[in-house]
Amino acid sequence: MSKQIEVQNVRFHYTDEEGNRLSGDVLKGVSLEIEKGSFTAVLGHNGSGKSTLARLINGILVPTEGTVSVMGMDTRDDDLIFDIRRHVGMVFQNPDNQIVATIVEEDVAFGPENLGIDPQEIRKRVDDALRSVDMYDYRLHAPSQLSGGQKQRVAIAGIIAMRPDCIILDEPTAMLDPRGRREVMETISMLNREYGITVILITHYMDEAVKADRVVVMDDGNIILDNTPDKVFTKPELLQAVGLDVPQASELLWELKNAGLPAEVNAIDEASCVEAVMKLFD
């Protein structure tokens, strides 16, 4: 697989317009490579630097030190910024604040229109994008008539209509109810699986990170863990120390082990947890 995004030794702090420092180091030397077609979850509590990392990848922010490159393009190069954003789409937390138009399909068309695409091609892309997030039937609705989960799916459609190679989602489910969260997570997984779009999901919900094929855990501007979900979530003590949850499946095994039972902490879902517990009783 090829490297799509490369983050090398990135340090970042906020500055004002004159270049005066406004904050401490939000990122303290982060390096990360994202492969094409992968599904990576970036997990961390608020203020861990995970959102800043997301904003660096599509060039909303540029690193203070180090480099971020997307398909070989340096995000510091102003001439490339639109190319970078065309390849790396971004979905934000609040669905209301990223929908521009008053009609669903017009909003989905917004990105392709900005790219100067031919009208007929836009029409086709808009219909395809709305079908892929299962919102085609709502194409003529006003955003205010939709539920949170539906709005977020429209926002996602607005990004896929630009045909990006990668989507970064910055806590896309934080403001949604359980049904909305489920809908959005299903959409994200499907885009990765069926369309081969690289997904970077920023979240603090461990049950969402479990669905990724790689979990990067951030704390205090550093990456502290970077592995597959089953390796990451079977370290409850470490995750809890940085203010994150673990699935109750691994928490249970961990507690049993602490209670002196010969349990192995190796499960993150219900089925494997049940098997692990049954082993104790064999």
Added chain:
Amino acid sequence: MLKDITIGQYFPGSSLLHKLDARFKIVFTLLYIVMLFVGDSFFSLAIGIAYCIFALVLSRLPVRLFWKSLKPLLPILIFTVILNVIFITDGKVYFQLGIFKITEDGISTAVRMAVRIIFLIIGSSLLTYTTSPIQLTDAIERLLSPLKKLHFPVHSFAMMMTIALRFIPTLMEETDKIIAAQKARGANFESGKLIDKAKALVPVLVPLFVSAFRRAEELATAMECRCYRGDIGRTKMKQMKSSCRDWIALCITGIMLAGAIAVNTAF
């Protein structure tokens, strides 16, 4: 509640009126207003009314919708009628009390004024009811596009209108929520002197502005992420193409306007 307001709403449909080009519809509305106000005679007014009713039938929208848009403006309407009746004192006197006179001219002017306002509202509602806000702003952008040569920011202006329309329902809902939350902390919006009432609004307005600014900032970032850079190299999904029916409609409108002017000079 605030969200019950319907002015400027769009009711999707597939009638002939819905299908007309928005640019033409704006022009028709302007010509129609001229038609209503061009003459003094009832006959020329009647042509305008006929034009409006014809369009209303074509729109296939229920009449009660128009009643709904008229209702909030009734007080203004009644006020105008009363003013006209009282202050126009020429012509035959029907009734007199002290210095107040009700005269033939007063009544006929008042009636004409009322009819004009009513049909003005119905006609412009017809425009917004059958044209989606986005078509409307697009059409305005294109109608104003000659102004670009004078460096008037036509595109930014249209984008601002779109965003305003997009966020009106959101901010209304938010206002309702903030009012309820402050009421739960004992805010009193009903009683007290005017100054107290004004003060009571601070706990509503401050959070509303803070939120509007936050939204604006987030929206700007989101738009940039979607490669927005003004109208540089921008295309449109929906092309505005005038068709045969638009031109026919324009002819009919033109003829009726000419008729209204002719009738007015004849009578």
Added chain:
Amino acid sequence: MAIIRTEKLTYKYSEGTPFETTAVDHVDLEIEEGAFIGVIGSTGSGKSTLMQHLNGLLRPASGKVIFDGMDIWADKSRLRDIRFQIGLVFQYPEYQLFEDTVYKDIAYGPANMGLSESEINERVLEAARFVCLDEQQLSQSPFALSGGQKRRAAIAGVMALRPRVLILDEPTAGLDPMGREDILREIKAYHRETGCTILFVTHSMEDIAKCTQKILVMDHGSVFCYDDTAAVFRRAEELEKIGLSVPQITKICSRLRERGIQLDDNIYTVKEACRQLAECYNKRKAGGTDA
């Protein structure tokens, strides 16, 4: 003694239009004084609408809300006073902050009650202590606080009313696990210290499992069930049918029970599951082959 009672409470949105929907449908409810009650239900189940009736922000289409033995709508002049006694914290309450210091914002409610400066001061400091905001933070602008702190400042603004009933509508929504834990812990401590009746609306079964004694489950505007926490979680399957999820641990335990492990059918915390499993395990070890 019931502190709040509803009788056939019904509320309709857009009444008299084709969009009419019944948000709350003939709800009879009794809230015991001093209880800590969790309120759950999927979006549109009417739980938030019901909560806004309890302190008179919404007026029922029919039916009654009875607080302390009196219909709250019997005398409209008392309504404002009732809102001080039944505090309601809305969803995302940080969006209501408006003063230039946190202190003044928390003082807004007590000031509206017409209390003396010293009384207001006492209440503000007490409320700030409950949500762990220090003096330095009280003198800051609320907009300078972090997300979690803003949320807590807004909750303090309602706690400062010293209500007899405190209703919290999804107080942990959108917060990270640490922020969520902080708020849950503070609310629990508040309940313990003040004995105030608490209604806690949430989507998180895990949150509810951690702190409530009783759960009210709403579905389509009606009470689906209203019972002790353990009894509600025993109905895991029915809850899933109305779109609610039960904690992962409850599902794990029910699967283990199917596989012959002797666990109770109402486990909803990891701690309890671990205790019972360890017990089974030790029994098994001591008793040899005995299941």
